[in-house]
Amino acid sequence: MINPKSKIQNPKSIVILGSGAWGTTLASLASKNGYDVRLWSRQGSVLLEDILEGAHIVLSAISMKGVASVVAQVQSLPVSPDTIFVTATKGLDPAATSTPSQLWQAAFPTNPVVVLSGPNLSKEIQQGLPAATVVASTDAIAASSVQAVFSSPSFRVYTNADPLGVELGGTLKNVMAIAAGTCDGLQLGTNAKAALLTRGLTEIIRIGNHWGAQTETFYGLSGLGDLLATCNSSLSRNYQVGYFLAQGKTLSEVLAELEGTAEGVNTTSVLIQRANAKGISVPISYQVYRLLQGEITPLSAVEALMLRDSKPE
Ligand SMILES: NC(=O)C1=CN([C@@H]2O[C@H](COP(=O)(O)OP(=O)(O)OC[C@H]3O[C@@H](n4cnc5c(N)ncnc54)[C@H](OP(=O)(O)O)[C@@H]3O)[C@@H](O)[C@H]2O)C=CC1
Ligand SMILES: O=C(CO)COP(=O)(O)O
Numbered sequence: 001m002i003n004p005k006s007k008i009q010n011p012k013s014i015v016i017l018g019s020g021a022w023g024t025t026l027a028s029l030a031s032k033n034g035y036d037v038r039l040w041s042r043q044g045s046v047l048l049e050d051i052l053e054g055a056h057i058v059l060s061a062i063s064m065k066g067v068a069s070v071v072a073q074v075q076s077l078p079v080s081p082d083t084i085f086v087t088a089t090k091g092l093d094p095a096a097t098s099t100p101s102q103l104w105q106a107a108f109p110t111n112p113v114v115v116l117s118g119p120n121l122s123k124e125i126q127q128g129l130p131a132a133t134v135v136a137s138t139d140a141i142a143a144s145s146v147q148a149v150f151s152s153p154s155f156r157v158y159t160n161a162d163p164l165g166v167e168l169g170g171t172l173k174n175v176m177a178i179a180a181g182t183c184d185g186l187q188l189g190t191n192a193k194a195a196l197l198t199r200g201l202t203e204i205i206r207i208g209n210h211w212g213a214q215t216e217t218f219y220g221l222s223g224l225g226d227l228l229a230t231c232n233s234s235l236s237r238n239y240q241v242g243y244f245l246a247q248g249k250t251l252s253e254v255l256a257e258l259e260g261t262a263e264g265v266n267t268t269s270v271l272i273q274r275a276n277a278k279g280i281s282v283p284i285s286y287q288v289y290r291l292l293q294g295e296i297t298p299l300s301a302v303e304a305l306m307l308r309d310s311k312p313e
Pocket of ligand 2: 090118119120121122174177226229230235236237238239261262263
């Protein structure tokens, strides 16, 4: 349902929370478009309350582990009811099995909330390579406003009215990226990779539908698009986790050497918790879970998937 509650049609002032790889990249895109962009980090000297003053758009690029606490901090401060919140986090909250946009919307029930997600490896975007993304909201005006902030000749932004589907596509593909990295690390070949990604997408859609997202969203940029990008790129931290596990490293060794956040590790646990509670079949995610828990080797995960009971596609 379209719920046009946004009153800001021409935002000028953008605050970006989180100065990691993605927050910095998005700040640069909006700055190049002439917006007044303020980047906040918990390690910086500027107070959150000062930086938020007068913000038309507040975009969170905080990794999942920090989202709930940052939401609570922002909620304790005076924020205009017209401020548009944008979330670019690709994770699931362990405590509530909520998505980041659900956390923001619960804290700010009358503000517009927009999800930004797509096949967006930040290093490529920083190099000015062409890319596309999706901004999704039940508030069409808010989504269009955010589209204008980030659109450029090298960054094509589409709107979408299924924020949950867009958000879950970007989040759940991280589990498959760990599986894909493992597949490549074991040198299982192109057929295996194609089978993995195709069945992985089926699994993502099954979970997404159960959660309330629309099937067609997962065939778009934020679903299939991000699945292809992340599962085929050594730039992806989630892919790297799988790849190095297949090389025989332990998860702690891999995470110690990893540059930035691999959200898929936590997402896998939250997903399995939810799938078990709701009785959803998630065979690939379950093997990723067991691999991350150190319960099985990469090769035995492959064997477990291949030896499942025969079934129709
Ligand atoms: N990098 C990419 O290519 C893309 C990333 N994303 C998603 O964006 C999110 C961020 O990713 P990325 O920027 O790469 O990750 P990074 O690890 O580079 O940055 C994470 C950011 O979150 C901040 N943060 C973490 N915990 C807290 C907290 N408790 N309070 C305040 N700030 C906190 C970090 O602050 P500090 O530096 O102080 O620790 C840092 O600014 C992830 O969900 C990721 O999946 C989405 C698309 C592309
Ligand atoms: O989400 C991403 C690309 O769309 C980034 O992937 P990683 O978090 O695995 O690096």
